Amino acid sequence: MNSNQQISFYIPRMSGKYDKKQVKAIFKHLNIGKVKRVDFTPINKKPGFIEIYDTQNKSAFVHMELLYPNDLTERIFQIVFLQTSGYKIYPENNNIYWLLLKNTYPIQDTLMNKHQIVENCRYLESVVQQQADTIKNLEEKVLGIQSVVYQLVGGLFCPNTQVGSYQVNSNVLFRTEPLLQIKNIPLNTSKWETSPTTRQGDSNENRINSLEFQMKSATKLLSVLSDLMGEKLEAEEDNYSVDLQSISDTEAEYLLEQDHYQNQYYNQDNETTYSSRTHSSMPSLIENYDEADSNSDSSLERRRISSELCGNE
Structure with a gap:
């Protein structure tokens, strides 16, 4: 000892x-x-x-x-x-x-009297009060940060398909126990798994999926209509060929002649009035008639009277 x-x-x-x-x-x-x-x-x-x-x-x-x-x-x-x-x-x-x-932790002797000890206690009380004010201020800041981050977390993950990721981040943020998983229902059903998608992204994704579905439906419908129209045109061509084969040669010649007259009538209606060649099917006869008429006595008399009345040559 x-x-x-x-x-x-x-x-x-x-x-x-x-x-x-x-x-x-x-x-x-x-x-x-x-x-x-x-x-x-x-x-x-x-x-x-x-x-x-x-x-x-x-x-x-x-x-x-x-x-x-x-x-x-x-x-x-x-x-x-x-x-x-x-x-x-x-x-x-x-x-x-x-x-x-x-005695594992013995208290050492001190030379301070009770008044000195009380004064030291008062000083410690003031320090403790300052620290309490600082802690309160920091707690209010933490609550504000938690509120902002909570809103951001709610916007990052889809509330319908990413409930698990949302809940995990909320538990970390607020240091709470995780909620029990719903029986037989997975918490995350999004194809993006735990990757943030944002609410706007989820909305746009749904709209894009809807548009893609409509485009696929329209493409499929157009393909079906195109096939139906092609089959209808082929059927009409086949029927027209059968009709042409069934008529006689005389009837075919008559139809071709009627078609020729219709085309000739259509061309005469569209010809201009300034060309005598385009208004007659016999231009040589018109020229010969004009030459013969210009040399006759009656023609000369008509020209004289027209010159006196109108001043024409």
């Missing part, structure tokens, strides 16, 4: 009737050693200023100034400090005992 080693015992429970002087006297009476300081605390005291005071029982930290050199102290030191076990002592020579344990 090292005499320079700091010895401190922890007594988990003792009667509330004992005070510091009595504890010091009992340790001296049992020939254990000289007590330097005794600190009383409530049983199972937690760190901080909050305490539950029990007048019936309390705990004690006994700080030793020295241990007396004898067989008892050697045995106590061996069991408590080397074996980290407990040793029982009987303060009143009856069945009531104190259990001596090793």
Whole structure:
């Protein structure tokens, strides 16, 4: 046992009737050693200023100034400090005992008086208040960020086909437990799986799918109509060929002649009035008639009268 080693015992429970002087006297009476300081605390005291005071029982930290050199102290030191076990002592020579344990974190002595300690506590209270204000401000900022990110997450994933991805990101954002998966229904049914699609993208995708379906339907319908029209035209051509073959040669010649007259009549209606050749089917006869008429007496007389009346040559 090292005499320079700091010895401190922890007594988990003792009667509330004992005070510091009595504890010091009992340790001296049992020939254990000289007590330097005794600190009383409530049983199972937690760190901080909050305490539950029990007048019936309390705990004690006994700080030793020295241990007396004898067989008892050697045995106590061996069991408590080397074996980290407990040793029982009987303060009143009856069945009531104190259990001596090793004080793992002994409180060091201080030169500060109670006024200095109170002043330090006031300073710590001001620091704690500043930190509380900072924490409150940060909490409000975090709530705002969570609200914005929650809106973004809701817009990134389709609420109908990407419920799983939406819920996972929401759980990470708010640190909540994942909801139970609906039985026999997969949470993600989108073909894009966990990739964000955005609500606008989902809407556009649905519109594109609808347009593609309509175009495919229209293409299929046009193909069917084209086939039907082709079959109808082929049938009409076959019927026309059969009709031509069934008529006689005389009837065919008559039809061709009628068609020739119709074309000739159509061409005469479209001819201009400034060409005498295009208004007659016999231009040579018209020229000969004009030459004969210009040399006759009646023609000369008509020209003279026209010249006197109109000044024509």
